[in-house]
Amino acid sequence: AQKVTQAQTEISVVEKEDVTLDCVYETRDTTYYLFWYKQPPSGELVFLIRRNSFDEQNEISGRYSWNFQKSTSSFNFTITASQVVDSAVYFCALSSWDSNYQLIWGAGTKLIIKP
Amino acid sequence: DGGITQSPKYLFRKEGQNVTLSCEQNLNHDAMYWYRQDPGQGLRLIYYSQIVNDFQKGDIAEGYSVSREKKESFPLTVTSAQKNPTAFYLCASSIKGPGYNEQFFGPGTRLTVL
Numbered sequence: 473a474q475k476v477t478q479a480q481t482e483i484s485v486v487e488k489e490d491v492t493l494d495c496v497y498e499t500r501d502t503t504y505y506l507f508w509y510k511q512p513p514s515g516e517l518v519f520l521i522r523r524n525s526f527d528e529q530n531e532i533s534g535r536y537s538w539n540f541q542k543s544t545s546s547f548n549f550t551i552t553a554s555q556v557v558d559s560a561v562y563f564c565a566l567s568s569w570d571s572n573y574q575l576i577w578g579a580g581t582k583l584i585i586k587p
Numbered sequence: 588d589g590g591i592t593q594s595p596k597y598l599f600r601k602e603g604q605n606v607t608l609s610c611e612q613n614l615n616h617d618a619m620y621w622y623r624q625d626p627g628q629g630l631r632l633i634y635y636s637q638i639v640n641d642f643q644k645g646d647i648a649e650g651y652s653v654s655r656e657k658k659e660s661f662p663l664t665v666t667s668a669q670k671n672p673t674a675f676y677l678c679a680s681s682i683k684g685p686g687y688n689e690q691f692f693g694p695g696t697r698l699t700v701l
Contacts, residue, residue, distance in 0.1 A: 481627075505687055515675060517630075517692040524687070563629060573686035574645070577629030 474499045476566050478578035485554055486586050493549045493581045495564035501525075504568035506547045507575065508538065511561040523547060551583075559585045590614065591693035593678050598698045600665075600672070608663045608696045610678035619661035620679040620690060623647060630677065636661055637684040665698065673700045 475498040485491050497506065508520040521531060523540050531538045535552045551558055561582045565575040591612045600606045612619065618637045622630040632645030636655040650669025655661055661680075665672045675697050679690040 476629075507689065509692075515677075515695040515697075517677065517679075519689045519691065522687070522689050565629075567686055573684070574632055574635070575630070575685070575690070577631075579627065579629045 474566060474568065474571050474576045476564050476576050476578035478562075478564055478581050480581045481579070482582040482584065484584040484586060487556055488553050490550060490552050491554050491583065493551075493562050493564075493583065495547045495549065495578060497545050497547065497564070497566045499566060499568050499570060501568040501570050504566060506540065507565040507567070508547075508549050509563045509565065511563065511580070513560070517563070520549075554583075554585045556585045556587055559583060591678060591680055591691060593676075593693035593696050595696060596694065598696055600698065600700050602700055603667045605664055605666050606698065608665065608676055608678075608698070610661045610663065610693060611659055612661075612678075612680045612691075612693075613659060614680055614682075614691065615658070616680035616682050616691075617658070618681045618684045618688075619655070620681075621645075621651070621653065621661070621663045622677045622679065624675040624677060624695075633663065633676075635685065672698055674698060 477496045504525045506523045509517045511517050537550045539548045561580045563580045564578040567573050594609045620635040621633040631647050633651050634653040636642035652664045677695045678693040681688040681690045
């Protein structure tokens with residue numbers, strides 16, 4: 473069975489702190505795709521990153537970075553020097569043959585950045 | 588600008604009434620999706636469509652219906668058979684069907700049953 477677990481329901485940090493959002497996934501497939509989306513208070517989900525299972529390179533985009541570790545089935549997301557505008561709900565999702573390539577979503581982590 | 592539009596933003600419905608949520612995209616994407624989001628939960632797939640005049644049920648299709656008569660449009664009808672329809676509804680699209688392609692989302696419609 474496929475599953476995505478985001479164990480942190482809510483995280484609150486002070487602006488400029490670094491913060492890591494955890495994502496642990498389960499799948500039997502060897503080929504799969506992992507995604508992160510951001511949902512600001514307005515409600516619209518914004519795509520952040522896609523990673524396929526054969527590419528374990530970490531990725532950095534500005535203040536955002538992602539750590540993909542197949543050995544621990546994790547795809548964690550770090551925001552460096554957080555800003556108030558980073559406040560949102562962040563979702564991790566998984567897609568593979570076992571789910572007919574539909575997205576399996578985690579429950580989301582609500583991130584609150586305090587000024 | 589290219590994107591996905593959903594209307595209305597807020598919708599109120601009396602029990603027993605059907606209501607249709609609009610979703611339009613001008614991204615020339617083949618695939619479109621409807622999700623339901625309840626507070627504190629992830630998204631759940633209601634229906635999706637990979638081509639015009641074809642669509643498949645998702646995990647929670649009961650009480651919902653869709654049509655895909657045009658590539659740009661994928662309206663969702665919440666019928667009176669849906670027992671707990673109050674939720675936030677999100678429409679999405681992707682270049683091709685599910686899988687590698689990321690999905691792009693509309694702003695959502697918040698439905699409240701009175």
